[in-house]
Amino acid sequence: MATNRHAHAHAHPFGNGHEGGCAHEPGPLPRRDGSTAAPGIRLENVTVAYRRHPAVHHLSGEFAPGSLTAVVGPNGAGKSTLLKAIMGTLRPESGRIEISGIDRRDIAYLPQISELDRTFPITVLDLVSMGLWRKCGAFGAVTRAMMQQVREAVATVGLADLADRPVGTLSGGQFQRALFARMLLQDARLLLLDEPFTALDMKTTADLLRLVKDWHGENRTIIAVLHDLDLVREHFPRAMLLARSVVAWGDAAKVLTPANMLEARRMCEGFDEDAPVCRSDAA
Amino acid sequence: MPPSAAPTPRDRTMLYDFLFAPFADYGFMRRALAGCLALSFGGCPLGILLVLRRMSLMGDAMSHAILPGAAIGFLVAGLSLVAMTIGGIVTGLTVALLAGLVSRATPLREDASFAAFYLISLGLGVLIVSMRGSNMDLLHVLFGTVLALDDAALVLIVSIATITLVALAVIYRPLILECLDPGFLRAVGGQGAIGLGPVIHMGFIALVVLNLVGGFQALGTLMVVGLIMLPAVSARFWSRNVPGQMAAAVLFGAIASIAGLLASYHWSAPASSSIILAAGGIYILSVIAGRFDSIAASAIQLRHRTG
Structure with missing residues (x-):
């Protein structure tokens, strides 16, 4: 069983060329300003807590520049919390998160689909054009060339025919494609994806996974929260197994072992109201 | 015949008499119409955004919240437009600000804090009103005097409509973004001390307060909400x-204003309630026979397509 997985891991752990041969065809969008250095992220003893109860507990380690990492773990393990802390919308109670090489705003975040109002009266094209924000901001003009980019992004995710439909008429998979188009347009160096493939069919998953791999090939740093372990083993070189604290973090094949998974499952989901105060910081 | 002479029924068709004569012949009707149209232009697009932000009842809460301010203004300066307007704006914004602060500092949701603060405000308002005993002038504040708009009131209403439309155009993009995907705006909107989202939100609330205060001259604090919300939920x-809904809402607001004023003229009904009831009629019509998702639209069974 273990040998099987190793075989997978050794076949081009970082390459994306073996899958469809589109490794370095010119991307649909012009690259911005030439700063192609990928950002790295250093976590230094990070704790994020809700009402004194830690959702992420004493996390330390590093996401290497240009790495493609899957964050896995049981519900309530702190996966989404970690993403939000990296993004800067949640403040760690203690510890530091250092992002090197980019501005905090050069982060693209794909929310869990349930966090959006999918009945909002807006067309696919307008939803995707939100990805232009860094270029045009709150008040800047949207030029014809920019709208052309939006149309290209919509076409890249396979929604060209639906561009002018209200998003309320899209299926879950189509809506997720639209969010990926928005992310494509954001052209960020650091990508955070919260359960990007949950409840998607095989074709949509494959198409969107191709996009993720293209981004990886373009030397972007990518962190994705995932639940499908087979998918992680097959496509993600790195993995972090989280159960509030890190159970294992490294090459996916070495992280997702039965022993590690068992240990992660031992994390009890509820918080102990009377848990003693954590002293591990105390000098 | 000279134009100043009283018109005789024979000179005009019935349609003209019914639809146009009231406005052509009477200055107070024209003023009322201008005021209500201005309110529709500013208020109805705000109503659309309130619905989208799931704050449909917020207008109601805010209209109660401006009551004590208007009442204090009335007590201090009598029936003075300036005093009551300033009073209303101050208490309205105070309630909005406090509710916003509490919902950000505690887990209490914003609608819950709004409910708490507007009820406090309402209690205060009723207390202040009762200190002067019953008073017909104050009753006009509550239920409006659309048929007695003076120049100052008209200028106020039109100015507020203008400010509202310009401000909406300026903050439109972040406002829509904040409704649709607040997390996205938090991520891209900069990491300033407060952040873009809350600033936009408070700006929007301020516009709502402005329109409620502008409207209470015409329709009264309680009725003005109807002209903001009913066309919006119909649209x-x-x-x-969103732009289509805003256009439809403004159109409905205008139709309701005209229909309500005409009804009030021909059948001596109170003007503000006639306008609201006309808007209510449009709402019921829309629910039954609107183009999208109405009862009729979902009842009509067309044969399904092949794909």
């Missing part, structure tokens, strides 16, 4: 994008 059945 949802006629368009599937």
Whole structure:
């Protein structure tokens, strides 16, 4: 069983060329300003807590520049919390998160689909054009060339025919494609994806996974929260197994072992109201 | 015949008499119409955004919140437009600000804090009103005097409509973004001390307060909400994008204003309630026979397509 997985891991752990041969065809969008250095992220003893109860507990380690990492773990393990802390919308109670090489705003975040109002009266094209924000901001003009980019992004995710439909008429998979188009347009160096493939069919998953791999090939740093372990083993070189604290973090094949998974499952989901105060910081 | 002479029924068709004569012949009707149209232009697009932000009842809460301010203004300066307007704006914004602060500092949701603060404000308002005993002038504040708009009131209403439309155009993009995907705006909107989202939100609330205060001259604090919200909830059945809904809402507001004023003229009904009831009629019509998702639209069984 273990040998099987190793075989997978050794076949081009970082390459994306073996899958469809589109490794370095010119991307649909012009690259911005030439700063192609990928950002790295250093976590230094990070704790994020809700009402004194830690959702992420004493996390330390590093996401290497240009790495493609899957964050896995049981519900309530702190996966989404970690993403939000990296993004800067949640403040760690203690510890530091250092992002090197980019501005905090050069982060693209794909929310869990349930966090959006999918009945909002807006067309696919307008939803995707939100990805232009860094270029045009709150008040800047949207030029014809920019709208052309939006149309290209919509076409890249396979929604060209639906561009002018209200998003309320899209299926879950189509809506997720639209969010990926928005992310494509954001052209960020650091990508955070919260359960990007949950409840998607095989074709949509494959198409969107191709996009993720293209981004990886373009030397972007990518962190994705995932639940499908087979998918992680097959496509993600790195993995972090989280159960509030890190159970294992490294090459996916070495992280997702039965022993590690068992240990992660031992994390009890509820918080102990009377848990003693954590002293591990105390000098 | 000289134009100043009283018109005789024979000179005009019935349609003209019914639809146009009231406005052509009487200055107070024209003023009322101008005021209500201005309110529709500013208020109805705000109503659309309130619905989209799931704050449909917020207008109601805010209209109660401005009551004590208007009442204090009235007590201090009598029936003075300036005093009551300033009073209303101050208490309205105070309630909005406090509710916003509490909802950000505690887990209490914003609608809950709004409810708490507007009820406090309402209690205070009633207390202040009762200190002067019953008073017909104050009753006009509550239920409006649309047929007695003076120049100052008209200028105020039109100015507020203008400010509202310009401000909406300026903050439109972040406002829509904050409704649709607040997390996205938090991520891209900069990491300033407060952040873009809350600033936009408070700006929007301030516009709502302004329109409520502008409207209470014409329709009264309680009725003005109807002209903001009813066309907005009706518009949802006629368009599937935000600009389309805003246009439809303004149109409905204008139609309700005209119809309500005419009804009030021909049948001596109170003007503000006639306008609201006309808007209510449009709402019921939209629910039953609107283009999208109405009862009729979902009842009509057309044969399904092949794909």
